[in-house]
Amino acid sequence: MVALTFPDGARRDYPQGITGLEVAKGISPSLAKRTVAMALDGVLADLADRIERDARIEFVAREDPRALELIRHDAAHVMAEAVQALWPGTQVTIGPVIENGFYYDFFRNEPFTPEDFPAIEKKMREIIARDRPFTKEAWSREEAKRVFRDRGELFKVELVDAIPEDQEIKIYRQGEWFDLCRGPHMTSTGKVGDAFKLMKVAGAYWRGDSRNPMLTRIYATAWAKPAELDAYLKQLEEAEKRDHRRLGREMDLFHFQEEAPGSVFWHAKGWTLFQALESYIRRRQTAAGYVEVNSPQLMDSELWVTSGHMEKYHDMMFLTEQREEEERRYVVKPMNCPGHVQIFKNGLKSYRDLPLKVAEFGKVHRFEPSGALHGLMRVRAFTQDDAHAFITEEQIARECLAMNDLILSIYEDFGFPDVVIKFSDRPEKRIGSDEVWDKAEAALMSALQASGRPWTLNKGEGAFYGPKLEYVLRDAIGRDWQCGTVQVDLNLPGRLGAFYIDEHSNKVTPVMLHRAMFGSLERFTGILIEHYAGHFPLWLAPLQAVVATITSDADDYAREALAAAQRLGLRVEADLRNEKINYKVREHSLAKVPLLLVVGKKEAAERTVSIRRLGSQQQQSMTLDAALALLAGESVAPDVKRLAQAA
RNA sequence: GCCGGCUUAGCUCAGCUGGUAGAGCACCUGAUUUGUAAUCAGGGGGUCGGGGGUUCGAAUCCCUCAGCCGGCACCA
Numbered sequence: 112m113v114a115l116t117f118p119d120g121a122r123r124d125y126p127q128g129i130t131g132l133e134v135a136k137g138i139s140p141s142l143a144k145r146t147v148a149m150a151l152d153g154v155l156a157d158l159a160d161r162i163e164r165d166a167r168i169e170f171v172a173r174e175d176p177r178a179l180e181l182i183r184h185d186a187a188h189v190m191a192e193a194v195q196a197l198w199p200g201t202q203v204t205i206g207p208v209i210e211n212g213f214y215y216d217f218f219r220n221e222p223f224t225p226e227d228f229p230a231i232e233k234k235m236r237e238i239i240a241r242d243r244p245f246t247k248e249a250w251s252r253e254e255a256k257r258v259f260r261d262r263g264e265l266f267k268v269e270l271v272d273a274i275p276e277d278q279e280i281k282i283y284r285q286g287e288w289f290d291l292c293r294g295p296h297m298t299s300t301g302k303v304g305d306a307f308k309l310m311k312v313a314g315a316y317w318r319g320d321s322r323n324p325m326l327t328r329i330y331a332t333a334w335a336k337p338a339e340l341d342a343y344l345k346q347l348e349e350a351e352k353r354d355h356r357r358l359g360r361e362m363d364l365f366h367f368q369e370e371a372p373g374s375v376f377w378h379a380k381g382w383t384l385f386q387a388l389e390s391y392i393r394r395r396q397t398a399a400g401y402v403e404v405n406s407p408q409l410m411d412s413e414l415w416v417t418s419g420h421m422e423k424y425h426d427m428m429f430l431t432e433q434r435e436e437e438e439r440r441y442v443v444k445p446m447n448c449p450g451h452v453q454i455f456k457n458g459l460k461s462y463r464d465l466p467l468k469v470a471e472f473g474k475v476h477r478f479e480p481s482g483a484l485h486g487l488m489r490v491r492a493f494t495q496d497d498a499h500a501f502i503t504e505e506q507i508a509r510e511c512l513a514m515n516d517l518i519l520s521i522y523e524d525f526g527f528p529d530v531v532i533k534f535s536d537r538p539e540k541r542i543g544s545d546e547v548w549d550k551a552e553a554a555l556m557s558a559l560q561a562s563g564r565p566w567t568l569n570k571g572e573g574a575f576y577g578p579k580l581e582y583v584l585r586d587a588i589g590r591d592w593q594c595g596t597v598q599v600d601l602n603l604p605g606r607l608g609a610f611y612i613d614e615h616s617n618k619v620t621p622v623m624l625h626r627a628m629f630g631s632l633e634r635f636t637g638i639l640i641e642h643y644a645g646h647f648p649l650w651l652a653p654l655q656a657v658v659a660t661i662t663s664d665a666d667d668y669a670r671e672a673l674a675a676a677q678r679l680g681l682r683v684e685a686d687l688r689n690e691k692i693n694y695k696v697r698e699h700s701l702a703k704v705p706l707l708l709v710v711g712k713k714e715a716a717e718r719t720v721s722i723r724r725l726g727s728q729q730q731q732s733m734t735l736d737a738a739l740a741l742l743a744g745e746s747v748a749p750d751v752k753r754l755a756q757a758a
Numbered sequence: 759g760c761c762g763g764c765u766u767a768g769c770u771c772a773g774c775u776g777g778u779a780g781a782g783c784a785c786c787u788g789a790u791u792u793g794u795a796a797u798c799a800g801g802g803g804g805u806c807g808g809g810g811g812u813u814c815g816a817a818u819c820c821c822u823c824a825g826c827c828g829g830c831a832c833c834a
Contacts, residue, residue: 214829222762313829314761321831325761328829360769369807369825424834446834480759480832481825489833574834598834625834662791689791697795711793723794730794 114165131158132298135170146170147178147297155181157247157295173302179335180208185245185296186235186303186333187213192288193234194329197227203290204266204317204326211343212332216315218266222327228309231329235307242301243286247294255280255291266317267291306340307333350588355640356486362645362703364653365487373484373491375633380653383682385636387651389472391748392496392521392628398750399517401470401498406450408474409441418449418607427478447473448600448625451499452607455621460611465621466506470498472632487637494632500624501604501611504547507622508554511580511597514626515558518582518595521628524749525639529585532564533593535572542575543601551599551622552578558597576602579625586642594635598625645703646725650748652682652705658720659686659695661711668715672708672735679743683708700725708738 112124115134125134135143135158149158151166155177162168171178187206194217195201206215217223250258252271259267270291271280283292285300297303310330317323334340351357359365364381367374377385393403412430415421420428421442429443444450451469460467476492483489500510522530534556537548555578559566573579582595600623604610610618629635639651649655656676658669669685676683686695692709699707709721709730720738722731733741747755 224762311828312762315830316760319831321760325830327761330829367826372825420834427833448834477833482759482761482830483832484826576834659794660791661793664791691790691792691797692794693792694796695794700795707794709794713793721794728794 113162115162115168116166118167118169125162127163128161130161131156131168131170134162134168142170145172147173147302148181148295150177155295157245158298159247160295173297173304174335178297181295181297182303182335183208183213183333185300186307186331187215188245188283188285188288188290188292188296189235189238189300189303190231190309190329190331191215191217191290192238192285193231194223195288196234196238197230200263202264202266205270212310212330214328214330216317216326216328218317218324218326222314223312223329225309225312232307232309235303236305238285239300239303239305241286242299244299245296246284247296248282248284248289250280250282252280255282259291303333304335306335306337307331308340308344346588353588353641353644354486355488355637358640358645359487359637361701362653364640367486372481373479373489375487375490375492381636383653384639384647384651385632387748388629388632388636388639389494389496391524391750393472394748394750395517395521396468396470396496396498399468399513401468403470403472404451404454405471406444406447406454406473408444410444410450412440412442414449414453414607415442418603420445420449424477429476429478443476444473445475445477447471447475447495447497448499448603448623449607452604452609452623455499455501455604456607456609460501460621462503462611462613462619465611466500466502466510468498468500468510470496473497487633487640490631490633493634495627496629496632498626500626501609501621502624503613503619504550504622507551507599507624508557510624511555511558511599512561514597514624515562515580518597518626518628519562519564522582522584522595525642527584527586527642530564531583531585531591532559532562532566533569533572533581533583534559534566535569535574535579535581537578538571538573538575540575541573543577547601548578551601555580555597555599574598574600576600584638586638587644588641590641592634592638594630594638595628596625596630600625647703647705649705649742649745654684654702654704655682655746656706656708656742657684657686657695657699657704658708658710659692659699661692661709663687663689664712665710665715668718669710672710672720672739675735676739676742679739681739681742681746696723706742 113127113129114122114124116122131149132143135146146158148171149156150169150171151162153167155171187208191203191206195203198219200219202218204216204218206213255271256268259271274280281292281294282289283294283296308331310332313328313330314325315328317326332340332343334343359381362380363378364384365375365377367376397403409431412421415428424445428445431441433440451471454469455467472494474492474494479489479491484491502510519530536552541548559580577599579596579598581593584592584594586592604623605620610620613619658672660666660669666687669687673683673685686699688695696707703725705725707723709723714720719732719734722733722738
């Protein structure tokens with residue numbers, strides 16, 4: 112006998128080996144009918160599975176949120192059957208559920224194109240309409256390999272081989288078609304429903320390894336109800352509207368062109384935004400005890416040989432040509448650290464100088480693979496808010512904590528609600544003694560725990576020179592961005608010959624901490640454009656307000672208002688064009704100008720303005736002086752505002 | 759870098775199976791002086807991404823290079 116506990120707390124005994132379906136039927140035929148799977152002790156299982164042990168049992172209806180991953184997984188099987196029905200000889204490989212949908216990787220000489228989608232979707236609907244039950248079989252390893260080999264499914268043979276010896280080989284059938292699969296599945300193909308859509312084709316390496324053959328991946332989305340599918344598609348459209356590449360063009364922030372792939376042409380408005388961010392970081396880190404330096408763009412390649420970068424990253428660095436009159440070759444810097452070590456080494460340093468925290472808005476160049484380039488998010492030339500702290504071993508914990516606090520405080524100012532920290536500890540291949548690693552990891556970990564933030568362990572993912580923290584932001588539409596980093600470096604200072612004199616007159620190699628907060632300013636600007644959907648807070652908005660006239664009678668007054676605003680350092684333009692106010696309101700709203708100061712005859716006579724805020728229909732009338740004071744107040748950066756409040 | 763797709767006016771896009779390029783918006787000019795999301799009329803603008811080939815003839819077909827887009831791989 113097995114004892115099953117039901118969600119209402121009832122507990123009943125059943126013969127051992129009874130199936131979930133039989134249990135459901137025993138309770139009521141209608142329950143059995145609407146149930147697509149069960150959960151035993153919270154783990155999803157086939158409804159046809161035999162129950163061998165006492166368990167908490169729950170019946171999962173198709174509408175249950177937990178059924179969604181089954182719908183998607185079943186849909187993946189249906190898609191694979193459809194593809195093989197349409198193109199015999201296509202090999203199937205793997206088809207997992209992912210966020211918002213699923214994919215399936217196929218191997219076929221002729222790749223698929225989106226034009227094939229309608230046919231595949233049609234065939235899928237046929238298979239779903241047939242409503243064949245999913246049935247599970249356990250095969251022997253040899254039998255599975257023989258069957259797949261006979262069918263020419265060589266990738267499946269590899270998959271069978273990859274299954275650990277202690278696990279059984281499970282095959283799921285849906286009518287004639289079957290697939291190697293871990294399961295579980297719903298009761299039949301009909302349960303997939305029709306809220307699915309094929310989204311895109313993509314190449315993907317077999318087993319994620321670029322040395323392997325490339326497969327064709329078909330991405331699809333699937334939902335329990337058509338309304339959910341529609342909502343998802345709408346959400347994608349919304350995300351597209353806030354794409355920083357699109358907003359960058361629409362808001363006249365920047366552009367790219369063929370002659371400089373991966374390098375940004377910043378327009379005046381975009382550069383204003385960029386500089387607002389740079390100034391902000393400069394204020395924050397100066398307040399935290401950093402000094403700012405600037406190191407050369409080009410340095411002798413020998414230095415990069417010494418640092419080890421040449422060997423590891425040669426293919427990703429820009430190098431100058433060797434010239435007749437100059438035998439040396441120069442490297443366009445891909446990072447700032449070697450330069451900062453040179454600054455540290457210049458002049459003898461004492462333990463009294465430590466910690467020495469050196470920051471630079473260094474522009475670095477990296478020859479990123481062409482396929483990796485992506486707007487501002489992945490470029491070949493970018494500006495890091497980089498810093499290196501030269502410290503003693505004893506100072507590791509304190510300085511890491513200070514960096515951690517600074518980074519988290521900065522993200523708060525931009526309204527990122529969720530920050531997840533990844534802790535990467537010692538990798539297999541590393542330098543330095545275990546004692547030093549122990550100390551470095553413990554110090555980093557104490558900083559991490561002091562932050563009180565959620566974190567995850569990235570086992571063995573640290574740099575070869577030391578452990579690191581990586582800060583991942585989640586933006587307004589739920590996407591993750593890795594930005595900040597704190598790295599303990601036990602290697603480079605020694606390698607480049609840096610030392611300080613300790614209190615016993617001994618030469619000691621300092622520990623170096625690498626720190627970035629935004630990471631790449633280019634990328635962070637892109638993230639912010641999407642995070643705010645172009646609706647920047649006033650302190651960042653490239654154009655804060657437009658003074659718009661209703662008739663030309665107000666032109667002189669508008670010019671006066673503009674000049675007064677500019678004297679206050681506000682970023683304001685005047686729109687004196689011979690256009691209707693409706694037209695101007697529309698145009699500046701679309702351009703996402705935060706504030707419109709509308710002036711007509713009435714305002715000119717009364718020395719007032721009518722304020723209209725972006726996203727609001729309402730108007731607010733006040734005197735020009737009051738309006739400018741308000742604007743100036745709202746334009747103050749959050750850190751400066753805090754200082755003013757504290758004073 | 760790999761797989762697939764795309765590249766036509768400043769932007770968004772149309773141009774069927776080859777016959778020599780079009781729309782809307784933007785821009786310019788004129789009229790209109792306007793009260794909170796598009797006033798009307800007129801006008802200019804393209805060696806159809808670069809190079810090569812097939813053809814009597816190429817935006818259209820083929821090859822090649824580049825860039826971009828979607829993934830994969832990579833990301834000090």
